[in-house]
Amino acid sequence: MDELEEKLSAIHRIKQMTNLEGRAGSIDIDKVIEELINERLIIQEACMVELDEDPFFKAKVNNYTTNRSVIRLRQEEVQNKINVTEDEVYGYFKKYYEEEKHASDEMYEKVKNSIKKKLLKEKEKKRSNDYIAELKNKATVWIDTEFLYSRSLNQKKCDNNIIARVNDASIDDCDFIKEARRHLSKLRGNVLNKEKIKKVNSEVLDSLIIYELVEQEAFKRNYLNDPLFKNNIEEYKDKQLLNLFKQKIILPRSIPLEVELVEYYETHKDDFRKDYEVWFSEMVLQTLESAEVVLKELREGADFEFLASKKSVLAMRTGVNVWIPLRRLSSDIRMAITDLEIGGVSDIVEDSRKYKIIKLKGKRGGEHKKFSSVKDRIKQIFGKKKFDNWIKEYIDKLRNVSQININKKVVNGIKGTV
Incomplete structure (x- = not known):
């Protein structure tokens, strides 16, 4: 039911954006339900063939969960704890605009929103720094300083040697090399300056420590206990399973053979003039x-x-x-x-x-193009036809062996509201 409502809302938004008169227009509820059933059948089949155990899939879900958890933590600990009052905005205006003799009420109305954004940004930065400091004060951090300072930002080889520990988690030289790429510009013109190298290496490691502390704190909150948060993760998993099934099960069967491409070209020559x-x-x-x-x-x-x-x-x-x-x-x-x-x-x-x-x-002009010049285009066209045919055939087979029940009463109720 939630999936159907979400799908209908998405369709309404698209129709409203594309309809000049702003009307959502008619929606084929039965067609939407059939599409959802097909998607659910594929997701179930993906799990049956253990695509949910695929390392690539697990890594993507884990990264997504981490990112969403960190965003939620930032919302709670930073953005929800800052505010800019009207008095602060007006005070800033009087202080910095009176010096230029432009502090009229009319000017204030023009600039108050930009002032508020500026003050919010400053407060957000300060609160972020304060929160990171709080996390560092509570954490147990160990650093192999000698090993850290011996690293080069240009180094490409790593051996998973530990550079630092943050509480129970390790940071190794492979983590360091990945993060170092973002800091290379800081050493421009100072590649032989040992003190500069130490400073930049310390900044690289500090970034990694902050990432680790924030992620650890985010996971401590166990946001997966929140039904809305968990539902968001489950929706992401479903989408990834759909894509993975198409990529690993359907796509390999859809790759056109050379003989099929030639046959398509011969029967559709007039499309390639x-x-x-x-x-x-x-x-x-x-x-x-x-x-x-x-x-x-x-x-x-x-x-x-x-x-x-x-x-x-x-x-x-x-x-x-x-x-x-x-x-x-x-x-x-x-x-x-x-x-x-x-x-x-x-x-x-x-x-x-x-x-x-x-x-x-x-x-x-107007003559037929050579097969060699349109082969890649035919591969796209015919490959898509094969892909669509394969997925339809697969879904038909799944439908034949599945028990599908539709609550007509609920569906009719929805039809009466859209």
């Missing part, structure tokens, strides 16, 4: 009446180039680049040119509030 290019002259006239007079003269045998030099409000194109891809022209001009023979003259074309008469001087 080179662009037509055209070479033409045009007369541009200001009014429909003047265009009709000129067209009558052309139909009676007048020379197109001569009339263009006398009547056209724009000079004709000249030079080497006379060939233009047909797709670059407006739809009206394309329609006027498409059926013309070489040397033929079009009817009057209204284009960009002007009236044009076109003489086709040449047409080339």
Whole structure:
């Protein structure tokens, strides 16, 4: 039920963003339910084939849980504990804007929001630093200083040798090398300065210690006991299992064979043609009446180039680049040119509030592209078709061996509210 409501809310948001009149429009509830059933069947199958035990999947879920826990901790210990009052904002304004003699009430209304953001940022930074200091004071931290100072930020090889311990957790030289990449710029021009190296190495390790302390504190809070937090993690796991199933089970079966690509090319050759290019002259006239007079003269045998030099409000194109891809022209001009023979003259074309008469001087292209030049594109097109077919076939099989019950009463109730 929660999944259905969430899916419907997402669809409503998308429809409201894309509908100019702001209406959500109709939603096919039955189709949404079928999609959710299909997703749930795939997730169950992913667990049956033990994709939930895949190391890559476990690492992603663990990283996501850690990140969400740290964000929640920051919300509780930093953002929820800072506030900027109206008096503080006005006090800052009076102090720093009066010096420039701009402290009017009108000016205050313009700048108060930016002042509040600035003060909030300053308080957030101070509270963050204070909280980290609190964590450090409570922690037991051991550092192998000699080993730390012997490290190079450019070092690429590591042996999992311990540099520091934070409570019961270890930080090794492999952790150090990963973090050091973010600090390399600090040593620019000082690669032989031992004191500078010690200072930067200490900053690298301090960053790692802070990460470890914050993560340890976040996990102590055991946010997974919070139903909303746990639900967020479970939703993430489901999405990752869906993706992993498609990647490991469906995708390998969807890779097209060479013979399939060739067959697709032979049966869809007309989809892989080179662009037509055209070479033409045009007369541009200001009014429909003047265009009709000129067209009558052309139909009676007048020379197109001569009339263009006398009547056209724009000079004709000249030079080497006379060939233009047909797709670059407006739809009206394309329609006027498409059926013309070489040397033929079009009817009057209204284009960009002007009236044009076109003489086709040449047409080339349109031949089939070589298989080798479109092979990668065919691989994408045909690969997607195979992928879609495989996943449909797999879902059909799962449906045939699964017991699916839909609460019609609840569904009808939802239909009455959307």
